[in-house]
Structure formats: C-alpha cells, structure tokens
Amino acid sequence: MTAAPLSPAPTPWSAWGERLVAAGNGELMSVVNGTITSKPGWRSARTRKPSRATGGAMEQTAEPADLTTAIPSPPSATPAARPSRRRDAPRNRRPVQAPQLIEAARLADQLQAAGFTERDIARIIDRDPSLVSQFYTRHKGAAFVPALTRVLQAVQTAGITDTTELAAIAAPHITRRTTSSGTRARVRTRSVLITPAGTGTGRAGAQAIASGSTRLRALIAEAARQRLRLAFTVRLAKTAYVHPSGSRTDSPGIRRDVIQRADHTEERSYGSSATGGFDATDFARRTDRAAGDVTVAIHQWLVETGRIHPDARIIHLEIRTWRPRS
Structure with missing residues (x-):
C-alpha cells in the first residue's frame, strides 16, 4: 500500500517554529526546518475510514484538530531565579576589639568618674580642651601622665576639687618640649587674622x-x-x-x-x-x-x-x- 502524501494540518504554530502535520494513518509528524520527526502516541483528532478515492489511505477531516493539550509549552525566555543565599548562615568575622587606652586616657577617665569634665582637666594641665579629647583619638598625652597622677592622688586622698588648686599641683610636673639644642619648642597654634587696619x-x-x-x-x-x-x-x-x-x-x-x-x-x-x-x-x-x-x-x-x-x-x-x- 502506498502511503498518502503528507498534508499540513490546520494546527497552530508553536512558539519555537515547530509545525505539526498529520500523516495518512492519523499520526502527527513534527516539521522543524524541513526535518520530519514522528510523534508517537500523537494522533489527529478525527480520521475517516479508507475510501476508494484515496486508494485505501486514511483521509483526514477538514475540521481542525484541537492540539492545545498535545503541544508542550515552549521554554520560558526568562531564566529561573537562583535560590537566595542564606543570610542567617554564620560568617567568619573577626570580633571587633575595643581600642586600647593609653595611661593618660585612663587617668582622664578616672578624673571624669570623680566629677570633672574634659574642660576641667584641660584647665588643670593648662591646655586646650581639644588636647584632652586627643588622649582617646590620637593617643596623645604621655607627657601629662606624671601631672595627672599627682592630681588624681590629690583628689582621692585629700578630696581636693578646686581646679585652681589642682592646677598648682600639676604645674611643677608639666614641662614643655625642647629642641635638640635645649630651647623651648614652638607649638603650632591657630593664627588669628587681624589686619593692620584692625579688622x-x-x-x-x-x-x-x-x-x-x-x-x-x-x-x-x-x-x-x-x-x-x-x-x-x-x-x-x-x-x-x-x-x-x-x-x-x-x-x-x-x-x-x-x-x-x-x-x-x-x-x-x-x-x-x-x-x-x-x-x-x-x-x-x-x-x-x-x-x-x-x-x-x-x-x-x-x-x-x-x-x-x-x-x-x-x-x-x-x-x-x-x-x-x-
């Protein structure tokens, strides 16, 4: 028996360029870029009995077959989202260590615990209050350790709280920096702009x-x-x-x-x-x-x-x- 020629079935086109045609025996064939591939188990919706006009071949009805359930859905153009990384997973992070305080900063902390402020400490050592804050930030103040030690002893033992008396106690233990030749070192200070006109x-x-x-x-x-x-x-x-x-x-x-x-x-x-x-x-x-x-x-x-x-x-x-x- 000679197989009937393939005739395209009035079926919809798929999303990726595949066309389905029905063979004479009722099976569906896939045509992609001229290549014919059989689809076993896929059959046309309706076929008629062999007739003498077709030479005994299966004749397909003119009614379109409903292939919406037989055609698989095309692959999605959007890739699947990756699973999110677990944020609660432990990470190997180094513990943050507290900054180490120098001796001048520890003495200043003890004086503040006794009721003095950074401004009071600055008056006692006859310096700007910004220098006291630099005990903690820039590790300055090593030259004031002997004076602050005497002041703390006077506060704890004698109960002295007057900043003028404490400044007199600290003064003999504070020395200015000197150069290699022994002269007093100049200290950088803020320049005050007063013009010759007085403005x-x-x-x-x-x-x-x-x-x-x-x-x-x-x-x-x-x-x-x-x-x-x-x-x-x-x-x-x-x-x-x-x-x-x-x-x-x-x-x-x-x-x-x-x-x-x-x-x-x-x-x-x-x-x-x-x-x-x-x-x-x-x-x-x-x-x-x-x-x-x-x-x-x-x-x-x-x-x-x-x-x-x-x-x-x-x-x-x-x-x-x-x-x-x-």
Missing part, C-alpha cells in the same frame, strides 16, 4: 561653642591689646529672644540685620561700625571672669541687658573687630 573675624559653631569658644578668646584679647572695637552676631531659637524681630529696643533695631532661618532660629547682630560697637577691653574682662569661655561671657551680657532669656542657648557666634576712627 578681624572669628566664628564658632556648635562644636566650638561646646568647648567654650576658646579660639575666639585670643581674638578678643588681641583686640583689647590694640584697643579695637568689636561687634558680634549670635544665632538662637526665635523663642529665646525677649524682644521681637526688628524691635527698636533690641540692637540693632533695623530689619536688615535680623536673619530668620528655616530651622526656627534667628541671627541678630549687636554693634556695628556705624553705631560705634563695643569696647573690646570690656569683653576681654568678661571673658577672663568666665574662665576664658567667650560664649558664657556673651550670654551673660545678653541676659544682663534684657535681650535673651536666661535659659537660652547660643548656637552660633561670630565676632568682628575694627579700628575706630580718631
């Missing part, structure tokens, strides 16, 4: 104010030595001022010298070259009475003159100097 500016932010604004003390002292005039600008919360903005009672009494900020704070300037400013000698004495704390001296002046509330806190401070006209 100078110094600012202190939150961090400097917390340590007493000591960098402004040198500016005020030099201005007092040259008999200069000064003005200052402070930033406080709006509710910290007694008088409203632009009040004639409050200095300067004009709107353009009041700067309001989005964080509900306000900057106000006191003194100017037009109004004459303030005597730098007066504020130098106030700073000395406040143990060198410029912020405290300015705060006391503002409270005494009725411009801010006693519980107000200065956030920013700026001081300007100039030489008065003769």
Whole structure:
C-alpha cells in the first residue's frame, strides 16, 4: 500500500517554529526546518475510514484538530531565579576589639568618674580642651601622665576639687618640649587674622561653642591689646529672644540685620561700625571672669541687658573687630 502524501494540518504554530502535520494513518509528524520527526502516541483528532478515492489511505477531516493539550509549552525566555543565599548562615568575622587606652586616657577617665569634665582637666594641665579629647583619638598625652597622677592622688586622698588648686599641683610636673639644642619648642597654634587696619573675624559653631569658644578668646584679647572695637552676631531659637524681630529696643533695631532661618532660629547682630560697637577691653574682662569661655561671657551680657532669656542657648557666634576712627 502506498502511503498518502503528507498534508499540513490546520494546527497552530508553536512558539519555537515547530509545525505539526498529520500523516495518512492519523499520526502527527513534527516539521522543524524541513526535518520530519514522528510523534508517537500523537494522533489527529478525527480520521475517516479508507475510501476508494484515496486508494485505501486514511483521509483526514477538514475540521481542525484541537492540539492545545498535545503541544508542550515552549521554554520560558526568562531564566529561573537562583535560590537566595542564606543570610542567617554564620560568617567568619573577626570580633571587633575595643581600642586600647593609653595611661593618660585612663587617668582622664578616672578624673571624669570623680566629677570633672574634659574642660576641667584641660584647665588643670593648662591646655586646650581639644588636647584632652586627643588622649582617646590620637593617643596623645604621655607627657601629662606624671601631672595627672599627682592630681588624681590629690583628689582621692585629700578630696581636693578646686581646679585652681589642682592646677598648682600639676604645674611643677608639666614641662614643655625642647629642641635638640635645649630651647623651648614652638607649638603650632591657630593664627588669628587681624589686619593692620584692625579688622578681624572669628566664628564658632556648635562644636566650638561646646568647648567654650576658646579660639575666639585670643581674638578678643588681641583686640583689647590694640584697643579695637568689636561687634558680634549670635544665632538662637526665635523663642529665646525677649524682644521681637526688628524691635527698636533690641540692637540693632533695623530689619536688615535680623536673619530668620528655616530651622526656627534667628541671627541678630549687636554693634556695628556705624553705631560705634563695643569696647573690646570690656569683653576681654568678661571673658577672663568666665574662665576664658567667650560664649558664657556673651550670654551673660545678653541676659544682663534684657535681650535673651536666661535659659537660652547660643548656637552660633561670630565676632568682628575694627579700628575706630580718631
């Protein structure tokens, strides 16, 4: 018996270019790029009995076969997601070790446990408070170990708490560094810019104010030595001022010298070259009475003159100097 020629079945095309055709015996054949492959077990939906017109071959009906269940789904174009790595798996991490404190830092910790602050320790050893903080961060302070040891003994045994008395105890045990020739070594300090005309500016932010604004003390002292005039600008919360903005009672009494900020704070300037400013000698004495704390001296002046509330806190401070006209 001669097999009937392959006739394409009215079936849908698959997603990867495969075409299914039905042979004369009812089996489905796969045609991919001209290559014919049999699909055993796949048969056309309907076939008729052999007829004389086809020479005994199986005749396929003209109705399309439903092959949606027989054609496998094409492979997905998106690759399967990899399983996530377990985040709770233990990792071999080295334990973080606490930094080792030097002897000066341990003595400072014991003094702070006794009720002293870093600023008090700095006054006792006659240094800037920033140096005390460097006992912990940069391992400085080895030269102050003998002095701090004597001070700690005086606090623990004699119960001395006055910083002036403790400074007198520490002074004989503190020596300045010397050069190879035996002369006193120069210490790097912050330069205070005061021009020959007498103009100078110094600012202190939150961090400097917390340590007493000591960098402004040198500016005020030099201005007092040259008999200069000064003005200052402070930033406080709006509710910290007694008088409203632009009040004639409050200095300067004009709107353009009041700067309001989005964080509900306000900057106000006191003194100017037009109004004459303030005597730098007066504020130098106030700073000395406040143990060198410029912020405290300015705060006391503002409270005494009725411009801010006693519980107000200065956030920013700026001081300007100039030489008065003769």
